[in-house]
Amino acid sequence: MEDDFEKLEKALVKIEPSEAEEETSNNYETLYKNWGKIEYQEERRKKLLKIQKSNRSNKIDRFRGILNFNSVEDKEIFMDKKVSYTPNIYVAGFHKTCKTYSNILMLSEWMIEKPTDFSENWYVVPCPKGMRLLAVADFGTTKFYTKLGKFKFECLTGLPGGNPYNYNNGKNCCILDCIYNENTNTVYLLDIISWNKRLITDGETEFRQYWMEIQLENFPETKTINEKNKILIKILPMIPCTNHFLSHLLSTYPQFENNSPPLDGLMFYHKNACYISGETPLVGWLYPYMVPEVLGKDIDVHPKYMDQMPDGYVNQADFIQNLKKNYKN
Template sequence: RRLAEDDWTGMESEEENKKDDEEMDIDTVKKLPKHYANQLMLSEWLIDVPSDLGQEWIVVVCPVGKRALIVASRGSTSAYTKSGYCVNRFSSLLPGGNRRNSTAKDYTILDCIYNEVNQTYYVLDVMCWRGHPFYDCQTDFRFYWMHSKLPEEEGLGEKTKLNPFKFVGLKNFPCTPESLCDVLSMDFPFEVTKPLSLLP
């Protein structure tokens, strides 16, 4: 909720106590944006093949691009880097993302990959939708929700004045050997990164 509302009241006293303990002599150190940093789940290399790979894991084919935390709230949509820097503000048709469709309770937080060539935010995961948090939900439910709700938002997958960037959900596939062979032979509307993302 704090991410969407940009409300950090009460957090200052905790941080001041930490700051007193870690006082530095250097004045020119630039402060990093701390509130929006480290909100995205980062990938790791899969060293060993899990025994339940075919049953419990899914594969998501990802486009070439940069990870982005998308926060649509209070009539505006903001894109943040992994390290928390705001790199863009725009209107969108996401719930809470523009002044026409925004209410106080509507906010959306997405984990995306921005592909500059297609000017598209490919949605990797849903963190909050219309103010409902999904942090504690199972991966398969979040993906089901994403693939059912994104298409319901009219115009979200199109580039318009109110929606200058497209938002498209990334497809997921089972991690069985047959499915992986099929996925590797598919054509996608974007340049694919290597390796593919596997999620438990």
């Protein structure tokens, strides 16, 4: 069991982009992509699922721990936008207590091949252009952090603990994985990490999505701009990866009303994946124009999406290699 767990730890290799790179990037090319791990995806997926299952009830427990928020908040420490306030949080896949909110998000690899269990065990999420952020609602406000843990902004939200009206003396709080689009003043929810001090990270994809949808129904203030909620909060749809559903999704243009925000790309989740920090082959990424090449030409893709193919595009492998070169330079 110890050997299996060490294999899992080695598999969860993290990429540490600089703060400057993150600040200037407003898309998924540095926020989501795994630049190097493109070989043997199918084999690594199977190993990770096997190790994840065998460790769920024993060895990996040491990383779950207890979600512990500070009992007192110093409201002044955020005036200079430094990350001083943090909860002591253990999440499956973490290696130590997080002193900042750095490298908590679960990130995707390029999907370079169609998984053998694609139609049975995968879901797709249409992702709008925006910034990937960690939303932390507690102490009567909601704070948003980048992938590297840098504090971006805060505002009142209708999330539990996200405004003074539903703080409930520290009993309400949540941590969510989201995409923020400034133009639409909207937070699009991808995933859930914790809810009211209960970690959801060891739940599989289907459970986490169900939990998030059910819980958000009890907070209708998140759907409108009002005194308690200053930013719209929407859950992104999670759709089965059958040819029928994929064709319906990708033949629809625009994906979001008035193409605001525009569709950036597609995030694919294995339905049995737990939430872990860092890149994982159990979450994949494609631009829409890559779908026929990787997933099959029998999936209908709207011409507008195919028109987004960059000039000089040869194939996905060439595209990734060029990105790797630009990233290193």
